[in-house]
Amino acid sequence: MRFFTTEGPVRPDRHYSLPPLSRWDLAEVLSLIDQEKYFLLHAPRQTGKTSCLLALMAHLNQEGRYRAVYANLEGAQAWRERLAEAMATIVTDIATSAQVWLGDEERPRHARDVLSTTAPGSVLNVFLSQWCQQTPQPLVLLLDEVDALVGDTLLSLLRQLRAGYPQRPAAFPQTVILCGVRDLRDYRIHASSEREVITGGSAFNIKAESLRLGDFSAAETRTLLLEHTQETGQVFTPEALDRVWELTQGQPWLVNALAYRACFKLPAGRDRSRPITLDLIDQAKEAMIVERVTHLDQLAHKLQEPRVRRVIEPMLAGLTPETVAEDDRDYLVDLGLLRRDGAGGLIVANPIYREVLPRVLASGPRDSLPRIAPSWLKADGTLDPAALLDAFLAFWRQHGEPLLKSAPYHEIAPHLVLMAFLHRVINGGGTLEREYAIGSGRMDLCLRYGAVTLGMELKVWRDGRPDPQTEGLIQLDDYLAGLGLDSGWLVIFDRRAGQPPIAERTDSATRSSPRGRSIRVIRA
Structure with missing residues (x-):
């Protein structure tokens, strides 16, 4: 039986979900790829960015015109500004992703060879250039959690992509999509050698667009909730449906978390013969806030940041x-x-x-x-x-x-x-x-x-x-x-x-x- 999920990418066979590619303008995205553009996808945490990237990768690979690879770069964050280790992690993770998603068994060996012979400041550039020259279809690279990287590591990543950009698509990816919470303009990179602030825009001035993944609309929120009714027969009262939208304004994690708690955790909600009522939704909301569930705890942590305080305190x-x-x-x-x-x-x-x-x-x-x-x-x-x-x-x-x-x-x-x-x-x-x-x-x-x-x-x-x-x-x-x-x-x-x-x-x-x-x- 499927359920509402708040942990990671959705799996339609296991989770109630909206079609990920319906949540952004697919025609615009495909047009940018056809035009060999590099661009960004950004949105708040836990809004479905990864699900959209994975769905786009599957769509492109099924279509057959491109070879698309999704890779999560968050693992390199642990190295902070230790450039050699961080770039090795990034190259290795991309190569492993190619093996997993494309069945490309050659890519991990290729990555090891490049890492053993190339300086950290150009290792990604060389790896991608050689790879693109070996594959018949243009490569589309979907890089997630890019803004988790810091300092010289992030700066090197952006500049290596910028350096290889003129060689696309024959000897560099046709399109690179960078994905994270923040728009590129907000990537504040402190170069360790000079300590001056370099904005992401100046380090990556080849960006064509910044696409933002929005929250669910009221209609999409209702559609997601009613998947549970179609699956189990348990109805939401009209007041409960309205209350979920009112409380969440379509924030995807909150919608799923409220619905999961009301339908799968509260004893009254687990009884499929009883409707999900406004009172159950309010109970679920209060319990989430009192328990400071992970998403809300991460949000609360931001309140200590000076730039957040400067706005929130007077508000x-x-x-x-x-x-x-x-x-x-x-x-x-x-x-x-x-x-x-x-x-x-x-x-x-x-x-x-x-x-x-x-x-x-x-x-x-x-x-x-x-x-x-x-x-x-x-x-x-x-x-x-x-x-x-x-x-x-x-x-x-x-x-x-x-x-x-x-x-x-x-x-x-x-x-x-x-x-x-x-x-x-x-x-x-x-x-x-x-x-x-x-x-x-x-x-x-x-x-x-x-x-x-x-x-x-x-x-x-x-x-x-x-x-x-x-x-x-x-x-x-x-x-x-x-x-x-x-x-x-x-x-x-x-x-x-x-x-x-x-x-x-x-x-x-x-x-x-x-x-x-x-x-x-x-x-x-």
């Missing part, structure tokens, strides 16, 4: 970044962490990522929290919002100041500490949803616990700015209206210089919003 704070280089913005889009919306602005790529980012950043404060008795629960286990407010005010007065230092992003340190506290609250079975965007000037939180829904808006009072209460009451009105609530919290963190200690300035008062809602204004 979480609702600020507009002062000056962020275009390369940094493009880098986050290439990673798949952000996307450009219809208006051209940057937003988090999907709701799951939007949930993961602040959760990860709040993990430090969360781990630093003292033991807190759940005084916000009534005797019957339901949430008492008034008691929750009292508990938070007491917590903030006593622990707010030192916990701010445990937050990795200074601009949103108060937000992270509050979220860490609220995670203690929902450990008993609630959820915490977050809304934020560049330039919004706020972060919105929605805490759900049983029958209780509590909407909050977080604002920061900064030096040189007016008291944000008036603006916050107007914005919170809109947020509460969307939640169908007639009351909520407006939390104002005073980050101006020269303020009294947190314990002295923390208080709360009830105010009325412009639309008559009862708002608890918390100044912290």
Whole structure:
């Protein structure tokens, strides 16, 4: 029986899948190959790049006009800038791939001969040139994980390909496709001899195109999910189908991971007589986030990179970044962490990522929290919002100041500490949803616990700015209206210089919003 997969290239005989070649413009790709072009395929991790390359290789070899070989170069990454060892690994891996995919038993011996007689700086060039002269059909080389290489190794690879380019197709590959997460412009190569930065574009200026593999469309997401129904008879409710698209926005790994967990891991989902419901999809989403599954953990690790922080920190704070280089913005889009919306602005790529980012950043404060008795629960286990407010005010007065230092992003340190506290609250079975965007000037939180829904808006009072209460009451009105609530919290963190200690300035008062809602204004 087939299943949803998140591990490596898809196998249609084992995995639910979309035809890989349907996910890009095959006519354009074949035209580039016919024109002897060298080009790139890039997309975020785990979006199906390798599956597409393998399908293209099979298509070309079956057609018979070209000999196509796929090779993964990631093994050479371990050698870093040890050029001789790295280039030997690259040549050996390409030769082994030719043996595996084409049955070319001569290629490994040929590689050993070249490696024993040729300097590292030209070994790939010589190997490919001799190989192409020995084969009747033009060679198409599909090189995966190229951007895993670093420094002189990557620089040498690009320059050897560039040096052989004029000899194509008789004495060098007709087409080389370089594949990785990032576009070539973002290959920043630090030459070990001079330490200057060389961009990938300058080292490989023969590139004709950069093709980006997109996420699934809403229709493709639905088609993939319904393969499970066709295979097993188990249906997805319409709400569940919509929820998968809403949560993932078609990110292939997330679609497969959500569906696999809902259909194959959750006990209710394994019962094929029961439908996959919206509730099962939400359970699967929450479990993935809590467990920090590998894909989300890799994403979280990126948050420590300075170029990522320069964009994400102000976004979480609702600020507009002062000056962020275009390369940094493009880098986050290439990673798949952000996307450009219809208006051209940057937003988090999907709701799951939007949930993961602040959760990860709040993990430090969360781990630093003292033991807190759940005084916000009534005797019957339901949430008492008034008691929750009292508990938070007491917590903030006593622990707010030192916990701010445990937050990795200074601009949103108060937000992270509050979220860490609220995670203690929902450990008993609630959820915490977050809304934020560049330039919004706020972060919105929605805490759900049983029958209780509590909407909050977080604002920061900064030096040189007016008291944000008036603006916050107007914005919170809109947020509460969307939640169908007639009351909520407006939390104002005073980050101006020269303020009294947190314990002295923390208080709360009830105010009325412009639309008559009862708002608890918390100044912290």
